[in-house]
Amino acid sequence: MSEISEEMRRTEVESREWYMAAYAPEGVPTSDHLKLRTVKISLALDSIPDQHLVLETLFISLDPFLRSRMTGREDGLCSPQYNLNEVVSAFGVGKVIRSKDSNFGEGDVVICPFLPVAEYCVLPSQALTTKIDPDAGVPLPEYLSMLGVPGFAAWVGIEVIAGPVKAGSNVFISAAAGAVGMYAGQLAKIKGCRVVGSTGSDEKVKLLKEEFGYDDAFNYHTESDFDAALSKYFPNGIDVYLDNVGGEMLEAVLNHVNHHAKIPLCGMISGYNKVWSEREGVRNLLNLIGKDVKMQGYMVFSYIDRFGDFTKEMESHLKQGKIVSKFKIINGIEKFLESLGSLFTSSNIGKLVIQVK
Incomplete structure (x- = not known):
């Protein structure tokens, strides 16, 4: 120094x-x-x-x-x-x-x-x-970023809460071009999954596909019907959904989950600036029961004992150029x-x- x-x-x-x-x-x-x-x-x-x-x-x-x-x-x-x-x-x-x-x-x-x-x-x-x-x-x-809270949040969601994620799984990431989403999608791709992300602009859609390796992506501002959008992008259903936004998107996802799907709840940014009574409700939680879905919220500091494992794995991906920031x-x-x-x-x-x- x-x-x-x-x-x-x-x-x-x-x-x-x-x-x-x-x-x-x-x-x-x-x-x-x-x-x-x-x-x-x-x-x-x-x-x-x-x-x-x-x-x-x-x-x-x-x-x-x-x-x-x-x-x-x-x-x-x-x-x-x-x-x-x-x-x-x-x-x-x-x-x-x-x-x-x-x-x-x-x-x-x-x-x-x-x-x-x-x-x-x-x-x-x-x-x-x-x-x-x-x-x-x-x-x-x-x-x-990659070696900090966002990378750790993505790693815990994909590796721990949703794990073991199988190759060929259909994975959906919301806020996919954000600090957590960009790593979550790349980690899922490393595991051989098909990954689709939602984001807030056409520029970000292009970024997800061309730089972060997503198989597909859509602009949630131009998709007026989330349920229809997910039918189009996930004709075979969703196996893993890393939720960063909550609200309407989470509700739509629950109509498309497969049996034994896993939903790590990383964040719900759509509701951070609202009191709880003004946030969008989720009306179809019954789907969690009928399809044996695991939905779990998490805070990264609850998994701090895994930080060493995370650091070792992410440093390896970084050195090999498997993940970009x-x-x-x-x-x-x-x-x-x-x-x-x-x-x-x-x-x-x-x-x-x-x-x-």
């Missing part, structure tokens, strides 16, 4: 940070809810507690589940709510610029699952997941609020990451 700059030899730095000013029970959070402020952080070693580090934030991951921590109520995702006036946190990559832990040195690059959305921060060293090997040849954003890098921490809102539109492709430094 590069040496710490002279600027970082100062005894104090100014740090911009995003904090929770007010809860947003519904709708996309705005500047009324999330605000940016500037604080000062001391770099003097005698001001840093033992077993703590000062980190300079390099990259912040933007993930839809962050929205569920901003409602002010415990909801379906059971994510702990941010406290008012608290700095919001996300999965991120940072560089150590001060250390009061002998296991970490200045210049180490680390992954943190709860990194404050700030330019600098002081954290207990136990809050970090691992150090990154600078000689591994892996781009840093990849640790927030797509990023959108946003420069500047001031773009956090705007970028968070964009997750709930069809404007993004692949993984959205903020580059702070």
Whole structure:
């Protein structure tokens, strides 16, 4: 890693940070809810507690589940709510610029699952997941994507919840060009499945087929009847459905599942900005009984004991070129609020990451 700059030899730095000013029970959070402020952080070693580090934030991951921590109520995702006036946190990559832990040195690059959305921060060293090997040849954003939460969510869904997936299975992925969907489809293809995805634009349909190896895909904005669309794309029924959207799409899928189909529920982005009573209901759950279907929701941190298996397998796929990634890098921490809102539109492709430094 590069040496710490002279600027970082100062005894104090100014740090911009995003904090929770007010809860947003519904709708996309705005500047009324999330605000940016500037604080000062001391770099003097005698001001840093033992077993703590000062980190300079390099990259912040933007993930839809962050929205569920901003409602002010415990909801379906059971994510702990941010406290008012608290700095919001996300999965991120940072560089150590001060250390009061002998296991970490200045210049180490680390992954943190709860990194404050700030330019600098002081954290207990136990809050970090691992150090990154600078000689591994892996781009840093990849640790927030293929080797991070989205890749892990896709792997758990396909490998664990839906597994063992048999070659020749018919697999459907919603939000297929998103951070989780792009990996889920590729993992299913590696297993020899026929994979179809739904996405929000014709450009993304092309991407799924030409870059991510999907057998077919459709634009859910131009398919007015999801039930008819699934009849067309799955004449032999659906064996595995990785659900990222919920609502109308999930209901339509339940009309096309085969016996013993498996449905990992990874996310339901169609309902994140609504209170539960305003979300679309699913009226045909009876199909789960009649066809012995397994439908299971999951949170990736419940499978953290499998993270080593996941990392080993995904690193192998990465080195062999079996899986590809797509990023959108946003420069500047001031773009956090705007970028968070964009997750709930069809404007993004692949993984959205903020580059702070």
